[in-house]
Amino acid sequence: MKDRYNVLFVCTGNSARSQIAEALGNSLGKRRIRAFSAGSHPAGRVQPMALQVLSDAGLDVSTLRSKSWAEFAQPGAPEMDLVITVCDRAAGESCPVWPGQPITAHWSIPDPVAVTGTPEQVQKAFSNTLHVLQQRISLLLSLRMEALDRLAAETKLRQISEVPTTA
Template sequence: MGTPYNVLFLCTGNSARSLLAEAVLNREGHGRFRAYSAGAHPKDTPHPYTIDLLKSLGYDTSFARSKSWDEFAAPDAPELDFVFTVCDQAAAEPCPVWPGQPVTAHWGVTDPAAATGKESEKRLAFAEAYRMLFNRISVFVSLPITSLDRLALERRVQEIGTLSQAPESA
């Protein structure tokens, strides 16, 4: 296996969706990908339900911290291969210039931190966001990246952003 692909997931607060995606890709990518996350306007800390959910699913959460996307536009930042926005607000913001001319796509997911109601309903919103991201990332890691030209790859990752159900069985 060659050098892993560097993937950055963006949302506004970097406290829920982008952190979930970072955790999933780092585990499900089996070393082929190195995932990061950041936010346009990061919160002070990750949302506690994000950490609770990841721990309950057996993820190491020591990586989890809310950080600015400016860290990934700095001269010493990793060269990015893919950048995915996972919230509509971050997708609408003017993004920094990313090193490496990455393939970009919008994979919008409803903000679980905005859920209202009982605690169980709020936690369910986090589980639903996780499920949607897990499904999309499962499709992404199965793409034949090295055999697709850039335009085909861009189209495929954009299509993944429209998936809302579990991937079809072959």
């Protein structure tokens, strides 16, 4: 039984969705999870609108940076307990072999970076992403992981993405 679980949120560019999940995970799950994010092909920067939406929500963005998932497969990296992909493209890619064989799940979330339109429409897409991830991470935090075996934990984590969200 662990007091705190390491969770890696993965998307392709590590510029928006996974960054938002990292900030939310560390804020909402202070005592239960330690959140990280990474990308299979990191963009090299965090989207300014992602930073703005997080800042507007009162979340700390000071440590966010775009990074490769390879950073977490290296010796000496924090060992992950859970790896959650938040974009369909990353979910379909060959992932590194994660030390410790973490539980994996996929939470499909539309890419707010792909939204075009007025600045208000783009901002709304990022805000919706924040709200969806906030709901899903809250559901993750409500799970008693220590009471679940591996298969039950994987099932529960995957079911989180099936829960209707309100944005």
